[in-house]
Amino acid sequence: MDKKEDKTGDTDEYEEFCYICRRPESKVGKLIKIPNNIKICAECMQKTFDTMNHTDINFDDMVNLSNLSNMPNISMINLSDLQNMIPRNKKIKKKKSKEEKKVTAFDIKSIPAPHKIKAQLDEYVVGQDYAKRVMSVAVYNHYKRVAVETMDDIEIEKSNMLMIGPTGCGKTYLVKTLAKLLDVPLAITDATSLTEAGYIGDDIESVVSKLLAAADNDVEKAEHGIIFIDEIDKIAKKKNTNQRDVSGESVQQGMLKLLEGSEIEVPVGANSKNAMVPLTTVNTKNILFICGGAFPDLDEIIKERLNKQSSMGFKADLKDKYDNDRNLLHKVTVEDIKNFGMIPEFLGRLPIVFSLDGLTEEMYVKILKEPKNAILKQYRKLLELDEVQLIFEDEALHAIARKAMEKKTGARALRAIIEDFMLDIMYEIPKDDNIGRVTITKDYIEKTGGPMITMRGCLELEENNSNIIQQQGLAIQ
Secondary structure, three states: OHHHHHOOOOOOOOOOOOOOOOOOOOOOOOOOOEEOOEOHHHHHHHHHHHHHOOOOOHHHHHHHHHHHHHHOOOOOOOOHHHHHHOHHHOOOOOOHHHHHHHHHHHOOHOOOOHHHHHHHHHOOOOHHOOOOOOOHHHHHHHHHHHHHHOOOOOHHHHHHEEEEEEHHHHHHHHHHHHHHHHHHEEEEEHHHEEEEEEEEOOOOOOHHHHHHHOOOOHHHHHHEEEEEEEHHHOOOOOOOOOOOOOHHHHHHHHHHHHHHHHEEEEOOOOOOOOOOEEEEEEHHHHHHEEEEEEEOOHHHHHHHHHHHHHHOOOOOOOOOOOOOOOHHHHHHOHHHHHHHOHHHHHOOOOOOEEOOOOOOOOHHHHHHOOOOOOOOHHHHHHHHHHHHHHEEEEHHHHHHHHHHHOOOOOOHHHHHHHHHHHHHHHHHHHHHEEEEEEEEOHHHOOOOOOOOOEHHHHHHHHHHHHHHHHHHHHHHO
């Protein structure tokens, strides 16, 4: 290929598109080339001719305007410059041929088994064993379905999921980790920003645009991706309102076809279809949709249902029996979610519904120190760069966990608490090069004392003493 063509980004990898409607060649058919390297589809060309034939403009007079180019101080617009204004990252990649598809398509043998997916999730996410098992099986079945595409007369349906759990319990983190392990494109969007078409906010189809951008505008790659819609409980049907519900029930209605599988026309590299960028078609049939939400007050609906079942007679349960049940959400049914405000048609397209556990003190302590990128490991690494050891006493970790539980914002509270008491340490340590070790105590966390500071000389003495004890032990043996 020519070097000149490479500079303009006109390579075989990207599709040509119509100058007027911005649709790609794969959608509109062969493009008609006119001077100045402008390409127009047959449909737009026909519309142009029809418009010219039905107007009263005298085109003979317009021919005389061609002499304007010779007039001083008047410059004409070069339409070919406008043709190449779209950056390469917003252009559409050409679809691969059927022979290439066979090589690059999902292979059943390459999809990790559910127990392997869960084992990898265990390295990053603490607890939530049931949720991890459900997700591992659902994802494994989904990508087997994508790999096989057709199984005789049996068509496997999509395994879209609905995750319910309190804030900060790891819903988004689970999905992020899952997409990273499977190496598939992931788009995370917030349901609160979605509105019905024609109103201010993001259209429902904008979630597919984000996935296409995450897949580097490769349509085939995007069609095998994952879309995570967070805060799904915020589009619940509004109760006792006379206004048009443009961000609630109507958004649920608009998402029905998206979840089930349909061809969506989306702009490349923009959220609005009115932008001067090419449009492409994405089929959502093989895109896995995972919805998540905290569903506040859903526990009250569950309690009400459970109390109705067992609140009559001498052996009736007490009404406050479920008040302190941390995992009450595990008793959720589709009927409860329907009463919350989600429409039956929407829930029917999310066949897998599961809840995540509320975090306990022990789980908070594990989150602090066990995952691969645990917060304590991050701070230890930061102080290692200053050649300083950082040690946390077990009692101090439990004190941090108790403070996090009081905030009731989940695992997110841990970072805020640690940032607070580590501020002075991170500020003071670089001042003195003699500091060799910092030990975080329970008293320091509870603000009744300070951290233990050990100087480098003391550390050397400790090391020498331990070496002598080891040598003596070897000599005795």
